[in-house]
Amino acid sequence: MSEAARGSETRARIQAVAVELFTEQGYDKTSLREIAERLDVTKAALYYHFKSKEDIVASLVEDYVGQFDDLIAWATGQPRTAQTRAEIMRRYVTIVTEGHEVFRMLHQNQAAAQSMAGGKGRRTELFKERLRTLTGLLAEPDASLAERLRAAIVLGGISVAWMSFEDQVPDQDELVTAIIETGVELTRHPVATS
């Protein structure tokens, strides 16, 4: 909510339509004319709220990766216990599943999203970098390769699993709970690597 509630309410409508169309058709195949038509306004109106097409995506990206940064910041200040790891997992799953429209949009437009989001210089590699950091918080960097791999696989797989099952189950809340449970279970440090 930090940046989202800025300016008029039209701004939010533009963002919503943009997410929808960018997801369906891709960033480049969606023209500003199309977005404007869907909102019954003109292209020029969009330029009052956003200074460019890229700026629309940038506003979305900023809000979204901010959530991960918040999670990382929080987690960094916590003791490295099993309970902390479980809580990281819980929050991570919540971000992925609740913001899934934006997440899916970014997922489908990685190439486009990476060109921006950071102005000019920043080669942020949006998720890769943050995923590595989170991996390091679930399994210490000096842990065995197998252990770090497990953490990376689980974090990366959660979003895929969500997208894969989301429309296959009757109760999505139940699915979220199950994903958290499975995620926590898979990142425990049990089995001796035979």
Next chain:
Amino acid sequence: MSEAARGSETRARIQAVAVELFTEQGYDKTSLREIAERLDVTKAALYYHFKSKEDIVASLVEDYVGQFDDLIAWATGQPRTAQTRAEIMRRYVTIVTEGHEVFRMLHQNQAAAQSMAGGKGRRTELFKERLRTLTGLLAEPDASLAERLRAAIVLGGISVAWMSFEDQVPDQDELVTAIIETGVELTRHPVATS
């Protein structure tokens, strides 16, 4: 290799450059002019080998998803044993890691890739569909939700983990082996869901 070795050798060079540029900059931001320049030929020359820009991607997609289809076809004819599951994992990891240039390119251009690949009608949902099928082969559809989730998370997470670690370790073969091991381990059916 089924379709790859078609026509002149220039065709393959075009494909190689296309993968590279599509990955770096995205499908839409890469023009045929750019590809042609890199090969020291002209745009028109490309049109001798491919009937359109989309056709270049289509040729790539076809070859790549074919590998997954082959895996699925093979796995479907096997007995559902632990060894079969391990072998599925092994082959899956091999496809993901060996074809990682193409994989990464498709990953970065999902939106573009989904519009094509199947001519006009087919809404193949390239990976989602196939991932579901593979999930069903690792954990029977009547297995518990937790068990199916585990399979989906692991399959989905493998590619993420690969991309995350690929440039972080000295020996990539070792990494592949470790991923296979971890994948097999995570999809075993051990822990009683507390």
Next chain:
DNA sequence: GTCTATAGACGGATAGAC
């Protein structure tokens, strides 16, 4: 099999009225 030249279309962005 590769070239030059160009058609034809569409997109992002701005100026300026209201």
Next chain:
DNA sequence: GTCTATCCGTCTATAGAC
């Protein structure tokens, strides 16, 4: 805050010579 009108750039794709 939204509109009309328009500029300017770039791109895909084709025609036709060599």
